[in-house]
Amino acid sequence: MVTSRRGATGSRVRLLPFGDRAVLAEVADLAAVLELHAALAAAPPDGVDDLVPAARTVLVAFDPSRLSRDAVHAWILFCDQQGPDAVLPGPLIEVPVRYDGADLDSTAETLGIPVAELVRRHAAAEWTVAFTGFAPGFAYLVSPDWPYEVPRLASPRTRVPAGALGVAGEFSGAYPRQTPGGWRLIGSTDVVLFDPDAADPVLLPPRARVRFVPERSRIAAAAVISGGFGASGGRDAGDPSSALPSSSAGHGVAAPALRILAPGAAATVQDLGRPGRAALGIARSGALDRGALRVANRLVGNAETAAGLEIVLGGFRARAEHDTWVCVTGALADVSVDGRAVDAYAPLHLPAGATLAIGAARAGLRLYLAVRGGVVSPTAFGSMASDVLAGLGPAPSAAGDVIRSGTPAGPVPTVDGFPWSVPPALIDVPLSAGPRADWFAAGALEAMTAATWTVSADADRVGIRLDGPALPRARSGELPSEGMRPGAVQVPPHGRPVVLLADGPVTGGYPVIGVVPDAALDALAQARPGDGVRFRRV
Template sequence: MVTLLPMGERAVLAEVADLAAVLALHAALDADVLDGVDDLVPAARTVLVVFDPARVSSESIGSWVLRAAGRAPDAIAPGPLVEVPVRYDGADLDSTAELLGIPVPDLVSRHAGVEWTVAFTGFAPGFAYLVSADWPFDVPRLAEPRTRVPAGAVGLAGGFSGAYPRETPGGWRLIGTTDAVLFNPDAADPVLLPPRARVRFVPERVRLTAASASTEAAEPVGASPVAASSAASRPVLRIDSPGGATTVQDLGRPGRAALGVARSGALDRAALRIANRLVGNAEGAAALEITMGGFAARAETDTWACATGALADVTVDGRAVDAYAPVLVPAGAELRIGAPRAGLRAYLAVRGGILAPMALGSRARDVLAGLGPAPLTAGEELSVGEPASAVPTVDSFPWTVPPPSIDVLIAPGPRADWFAPGALDTLADTAWSVSPHADRVGIRLDGPALDRRRHDELPSEGMRPGAIQVPPHGRPVVLLADGPVTGGYPVIAVVSDAALDALAQVRPGDHVRFRRV
């Protein structure tokens, strides 16, 4: 049996009985993908189906999922076997064995002696949740998560095992370390442990099998070569000051959530698209996302540029120039974007599009996963590619100043029934204040607590930009483009896709009101 739950206008959550049913449904869906489906994200008891409503209707998606559930196989064809070398030297090895009431050698032999299966990925790109029918233990997470878990740490939590592809916070109990490259964005197959793969942990330094040996010599995450271009050796901008935080962004890397990779990309997609069009670039070309202003750069050659997004003073050698209009910056001139007077993020497009390291087909910086080029630093030089068309003949482009209070359309989320009667009314009737805890991952809102009817733990399930999660403190958190692709907090509602651009410009202290569709 499958239950279809809403997840905004671009996704539906298919809930089934257990993890075995998830694997069966995911296999059936993956074997006959409907045109218009962009992503399938399996989790503990759900499969998130992400689709393009311009190509397929939600009704067609529902029918397709139900048909697939009817033909889901009783047994899943085994995936490829990957052997992962591991040193059993984890910081929690002794305490975990003591907690389980077994000697350390028994814990090691049991962990290495069973065959694991990748049930789903999430949390971070390439992080695989491994399960085994032969693993008998339910291992509690740490009471206080670590703020830093090193890359390659092998851990246990609940009935799962897993290995951390990169340094992140985490609450799993660490029992070992692996040198295997678990995620390499430059590889043809970037994830070592994809869904349904079979995994064996091999003690000590036994080398990887042929199935995974190609990853041993892989470049570390983030070592992505700059795309070849005749312009690559001719910088057009030198950064004098990156301001509060400046990253390279394009339209991101959609369609990779099943690998644990978020969409990322510009938070205000409309501002990015307009800036690019006004200098003759393709809409999705890479540009700069400048948070809180304070940006300064000097032109190395005559350069067309355009600033959009937040309301801020834009100057060329001290002379004020218009935003939302193409500007020719002469060689040697300094371009500055001041602190925004309204809004939060400015976008600077340069004719030809910024050339920067590619990761999984995108130049976008994902701050949570550490994907893409690092934030800009003073002294850095930027090069550009080839423009798509001529600079348009326009005096200006119509735009509005980001307001300090916005209305945002929402639809009920998949776990609205986890909340007390009236919680959705409270969500819609409150003028929520944007807290200082707001970044590219998500925005925490301050206001009344949303009371829950259910307080049990929600098994991890697929997430989307715009999902409004409610952690135990009861205040809503709106996930943005760099947010995790799976999560364990219930989603009470989902922001409309179009409203995400407006949320990109809210500042701490601004107000957000939710309006139900």
């Protein structure tokens, strides 16, 4: 369903479907986005979980158990009719920079201006944070004083250092942490742009005004630029505090529970994530197979929201530091205690000194290990989840690490057996039309449902790339960045779909042809390279 009405400026707001938990409100330009976002943010009704402004859209995420889609549509259209009294400017923040970026010379050449003019225009402009995305604290800055449209790099860098200052399209922005990136780099800064432990973690919030102040004694002339970026000051913005909390909500005082002997391919701490923070550039994260984590927690007497370990492909071993209970769920793998085979999906008592071993996964991809009392780890934005893209939360577990647990929520239940099924090698996934289905050739959605897709080796917590027939576009060109959510099926230029998962970016510029409902994402968490995926229209 697409709904629209004529706004005060003569533009139209279009309401585009975005799965079962979001609506994409599209307007004419960035100024209209700022107006609509301000009106929506003034008094959101109960049930609206997030508002994510972007270049031409505002993504409205909602809880369908508390607010219907029709009610969300009506509220957005009402706010558009009313409009805000005024879009108040934010505080003015000065950011010291060095114009020493690796692309400074080539960017000036692309724009047909001298390097000195590029530096002068960029530093003289007053910028405004239009929205955040891509990574926590990454601000998309715009300015009426900046007249240039700068093309992105044809081949993105695999590593852009923290503090690198770049330009792309009409935007400028600085990278809060080391990430891949395709913007043209013209400078660098030492300021910490994102600090998850600070009272105000984002230095450049939406609507803030920004001026870049050159450190004049350190501006590099184009003739002597070596391609370096200068020293990066401060700690990595994604590095969480190393101080272990003495307590965590629902867990009480932490005590050593397990010592990891072998973490397997990867083992990370995960709970149910940190939803509702996409406007700050922070993804939901958390366990990909939430159902498996919930069950594991219930079977050892924890609250379903407690943190556990998410283990990829098995190969995990740990020794009990004291008597405790654990439970293993998720993928199919052999589980043993001191070499004796035991059941998954059942509470297991581990005496002090006993060794728990989880073999290689034979079906499915991710296993979940719950420890009685819940895993206790440093929190970031109210969650212990490890976000691999943003670098939030604890680092992946390593041999020798001690897993601590808190106070259990209730007794270990008495169960004779818990019903569960082996993750299949062919996964049936429901799919609804996405907000940009019209960017694709006629029949593209039907082609998606007719094909059996293969999970590629490019599959992680950020997303899953599927191999199969290329989906041709009906429209060319770049889509302005807009809000994204787990379950969005993006199609990059190579034509193969990518399903975003919990650590995926909160904004993106690839068109979304379809959306996987939130409840169906747990099944995709168990998809391993080589497995098949079939989409079913809903």
